[in-house]
Amino acid sequence: MPSDDLERLxxxxxxCRKCPRLVRxxxxxxxxxxxxxxxxxxxxxxxxxxxxxxxxxxxxxxxPAAHGGNxxxxxxxxxxxxxxxxxxxYRAGFASRPTAISRDDGLELRDCYIVAAVxxxxxxxxxxxxxxxxxxxxxxxxxxxxxxxxxVVVLGGVAMARFLRAWRATGHAVPTPAPxxxxxxxxxxxxxxxxxSYHPSQRNTQTGLLKEAMFDNVFxxxxxxxxxxxxxxxxxxxx
Numbered sequence: 001m002p003s004d005d006l007e008r009l010x011x012x013x014x015x016c017r018k019c020p021r022l023v024r025x026x027x028x029x030x031x032x033x034x035x036x037x038x039x040x041x042x043x044x045x046x047x048x049x050x051x052x053x054x055x056x057x058x059x060x061x062x063x064p065a066a067h068g069g070n071x072x073x074x075x076x077x078x079x080x081x082x083x084x085x086x087x088x089x090y091r092a093g094f095a096s097r098p099t100a101i102s103r104d105d106g107l108e109l110r111d112c113y114i115v116a117a118v119x120x121x122x123x124x125x126x127x128x129x130x131x132x133x134x135x136x137x138x139x140x141x142x143x144x145x146x147x148x149x150x151x152v153v154v155l156g157g158v159a160m161a162r163f164l165r166a167w168r169a170t171g172h173a174v175p176t177p178a179p180x181x182x183x184x185x186x187x188x189x190x191x192x193x194x195x196x197s198y199h200p201s202q203r204n205t206q207t208g209l210l211k212e213a214m215f216d217n218v219f220x221x222x223x224x225x226x227x228x229x230x231x232x233x234x235x236x237x238x239x
Contacts, residue, residue, distance in 0.1 A: 003053035005145050009138065010048040013119055018134045022120035022127075029066045029121060043073030046120050049142050050074055051113035056150040056226050057094060058143065059085075060159045062199060063118040063127055070121035074103045075114050084200035084215060085114075085155075092219035111226070115142050117162040132162055139166040150229050151222045152192050156199035157181035163194075183214065186221060193225050 017023050030044025047064040061081075064070050068079025076082035077100040086107070090098035094112040099105075118127040118135045127135075143149065143166060154160040160181050167189065168174045179187040179194060187194040197218040198210040205211075 006049075006053050006142070009141055009145065013046050013048040013138055016046045016119065016138075019120065019131045022118075022122060022131060025123050026066075026070050026120045029070055033071075034067045037067060037071055040071055042071045044070060045073070047073060047075050047116065048119065049113055049115035051109035052111055053113070053146070054148055055109070055111050055113040055146055056148045056229070057112045057222055058146060058149055058152045059112065059114045059155065060139070060152060060163045061114070061116045061155045062159050063116050063125065064121045065125075066121040069116075072102050074100070075116050076100065077102065077105075080202055080205070081200045084205060084210075084212070088200075088212070088215045088219050091216055092223050094219065094223075113142070113146055115139060117159050136162065136166050136169070139163065140170050143167065144170055150192055151195065151225050153195045153197055153218060153222055154181075155197055156201075157196075159199070160194075160196055167192075183210070184217065184221070186225075195221055195225075 027044050030042035033040065033042060047069040061076060064075055065079040065081065068082060069075045069077060072078040076085050082100050086095050086100045087098045089095035089109070089112060094110055096108040096110065097106070100107050117139060118131055119138060122131065139162065152163060154163050164174050164178050172189065174189060179185065181196050183196060183198045185196045195218055197215065198204050200210060200215060
């Protein structure tokens with residue numbers, strides 16, 4: 001079953017130590033902590049994808065935050081980028097609640113799965129090309145293990161480039177030239193639809209480059225695309 005395969009892949013990701021620089025950094029952060037989280041036992045390991053194994057929507061981010069996913073063990077959980085993402089997912093009906101605090105907070109994703117292009121928190125939020133390459137097989141495998149996948153939302157130009165690389169590597173057609181990143185851009189990559197969004201980073205949200213209405217529109221587009229896909233798959237009545 002795909003869900004069993006996803007669980008096995010999650011176990012592989014969690015034990016990964018392929019990138020010495022990232023291993024040193026994530027474990028150092030977990031030891032020193034941030035003062036506000038001094039009572040937390042940091043996760044300090046690679047952060048796997050999570051969500052609904054039957055999901056039709058996949059969200060691809062960049063990497064866990066040092067005091068977010070690297071602390072909580074769940075991507076986009078415990079940081080301000082996650083605050084933005086889960087509010088938007090809740091409003092669009094993809095999440096059971098608008099907040100994400102910890103791995104055991106009761107939050108559930110509905111028809112949605114979330115991953116990152118790199119699974120360990122990187123120094124200065126900047127993975128190297130080699131670190132991206134070492135993580136790419138995980139992204140490829142996750143995409144293949146979501147049998148109902150119909151829509152992919154990429155958060156930022158780097159996440160978009162990494163997803164397109166992984167999509168091509170799994171035998172799917174990607175046009176040349178590849179789709180260019182633009183917030184709200186929608187591209188057909190049969191059998192999926194690709195939707196691009198600015199990343200909900202503090203830099204983007206505090207400067208106003210990304211506004212909540214803009215972010216909501218991305219997930220409304222995803223919802224409409226899924227609804228059209230459902231309608232097209234229904235048998236037509238006759239007589």
